[in-house]
Amino acid sequence: MARFKPYSYDQLKLVPVSFERQILPGTFEATLSRLIDEEIDLSVFEARYRNDEVGAPAYDPAILLKVILYAYARGVTSSREIARLCRENVLFMALSADSAPHFTTIADFIATLDREIVAVFRDVLLVCDELGLIGREMFAVDGVKLPSNASKEWSGTRGDFEKKIAKMERAVEHLVRRHRDADAAGDEEPLRVARGKQIETLQAALEKVRGFLQRHADKVGPSGRVKKSNLTDNDSAKMKTSKGVIQGYDGVAVVDGQHQIVVHAQAFGEAQEHALLVPMLEGTRATFRELGLAEDVLAGAVVAADAGFHTDANVQYLDETHVDGYLADTLFRKRDPRFVTAERHKPEPVDDPARLFRPEDFRFDPKSLTCICPAGKRLYRSGQHNRPDGYRAVIFKGAKRDCGACPLRARCLTHPERTLIRQVTLFLGRSPGKPETCSARMKRKIDTDHGRYQYSRRLAVAEPVFANICSSRRLRRFSLRGHRKINTQWLLYCLVHNIGKLQRYGTSEGRSA
Numbered sequence: 001m002a003r004f005k006p007y008s009y010d011q012l013k014l015v016p017v018s019f020e021r022q023i024l025p026g027t028f029e030a031t032l033s034r035l036i037d038e039e040i041d042l043s044v045f046e047a048r049y050r051n052d053e054v055g056a057p058a059y060d061p062a063i064l065l066k067v068i069l070y071a072y073a074r075g076v077t078s079s080r081e082i083a084r085l086c087r088e089n090v091l092f093m094a095l096s097a098d099s100a101p102h103f104t105t106i107a108d109f110i111a112t113l114d115r116e117i118v119a120v121f122r123d124v125l126l127v128c129d130e131l132g133l134i135g136r137e138m139f140a141v142d143g144v145k146l147p148s149n150a151s152k153e154w155s156g157t158r159g160d161f162e163k164k165i166a167k168m169e170r171a172v173e174h175l176v177r178r179h180r181d182a183d184a185a186g187d188e189e190p191l192r193v194a195r196g197k198q199i200e201t202l203q204a205a206l207e208k209v210r211g212f213l214q215r216h217a218d219k220v221g222p223s224g225r226v227k228k229s230n231l232t233d234n235d236s237a238k239m240k241t242s243k244g245v246i247q248g249y250d251g252v253a254v255v256d257g258q259h260q261i262v263v264h265a266q267a268f269g270e271a272q273e274h275a276l277l278v279p280m281l282e283g284t285r286a287t288f289r290e291l292g293l294a295e296d297v298l299a300g301a302v303v304a305a306d307a308g309f310h311t312d313a314n315v316q317y318l319d320e321t322h323v324d325g326y327l328a329d330t331l332f333r334k335r336d337p338r339f340v341t342a343e344r345h346k347p348e349p350v351d352d353p354a355r356l357f358r359p360e361d362f363r364f365d366p367k368s369l370t371c372i373c374p375a376g377k378r379l380y381r382s383g384q385h386n387r388p389d390g391y392r393a394v395i396f397k398g399a400k401r402d403c404g405a406c407p408l409r410a411r412c413l414t415h416p417e418r419t420l421i422r423q424v425t426l427f428l429g430r431s432p433g434k435p436e437t438c439s440a441r442m443k444r445k446i447d448t449d450h451g452r453y454q455y456s457r458r459l460a461v462a463e464p465v466f467a468n469i470c471s472s473r474r475l476r477r478f479s480l481r482g483h484r485k486i487n488t489q490w491l492l493y494c495l496v497h498n499i500g501k502l503q504r505y506g507t508s509e510g511r512s513a
Contacts, residue, residue, distance in 0.1 A: 022094035031503040075474025079107035135258030142462035143252035150233035152247035235483035273308040304458035
């Protein structure tokens, strides 16, 4: 019969650990530790402490920065989990010198880091520039929309919240009546207690909504329309993403083209990115100017951004500030001859009876200026006008006799019960003699071979950064509330990305990191 060495878990072993030897050269933690100890000016943290003569000694900001950034690099954002790792994980013990900060200390440090994190981020940028990792030749702007610690069910306008209040008041009245009837009937104690808790919960929610309405007015967007507020985090926004509708923030970054260093980053509680290009580019200018690296870093550089940032105002801004920008519009791919055969690779469209007919479903002949609807009826030309952007448009309308008895009314009209006819506007191109707008010049510029090449570089510059942060570093959602804290968390993750670049390229660029 085979014999095996005996073993027992009921024993202890003392293991000597040298913290210095745990931090191996060339690793992320070694790069992080050296940066904080030798390169980052930690004097910016002095102002937050008032214990020169009285009070207990505070945890060193260097220790807190190391454990927080290393935790973020491993996808850990919970302050309780970070505190646990400082007690149980040898690498965290080594980085914190076994000081084991409490989770409340870590949470408070992150929550109040909004001022100092900008200075730390810029110090790391200086190191990146000294090592030659910032080329300043091409910058790509992009963003990622992530959910935050807020409930989208508690989003709405003032009118929506007033309806919620009325609904909850009716529910409370109904429960109170049932509670009284149950008392009179002598119902069992557990049922009465459960109803009482329901009433207390609804009343607390009522007070919460009422208090919110007293403190906040409706938010108004740039177009003058009322935006939805959020009860749990009013700085956040409801956003449409490829994964559905979320309540969260848009983390935007400006990335340098040489080694994908994030040179400027901000989080915004905005559903659309139209208004974010200008503050991001101005922030990039300010960062390089205040670091003494360049008076106008965008002068002579290429700036590329996707269609989410394309507006007439943004294109005009690039034109007025003499920035060599490449902003794609929503039809950029359709005009690209390389994508002419793209449609044949897509699955055959399914005939959706709920989908309304679009203008492209109407057969339009630009020579004879005639239009045939999906039902085969000819529409009459109602007029022609020139748009402010210089494009000509022709308006077609259906005849009442045709539209009234048409079997396709439900697919052609949004409100077939009250709309009589269908109207379609089709475009003929630019009006002769009209001056070319900034947007038209941008389209002509980006449609050239050089323009397509410059814009295609954006994909290789910006997208891997967000893949690294969201996939490798596991930022799936923002775990905090409020714009100030979310912006701090986004900067911390961008800082982790830049430190990873220093770990990889620092030595090869002429200086050990």
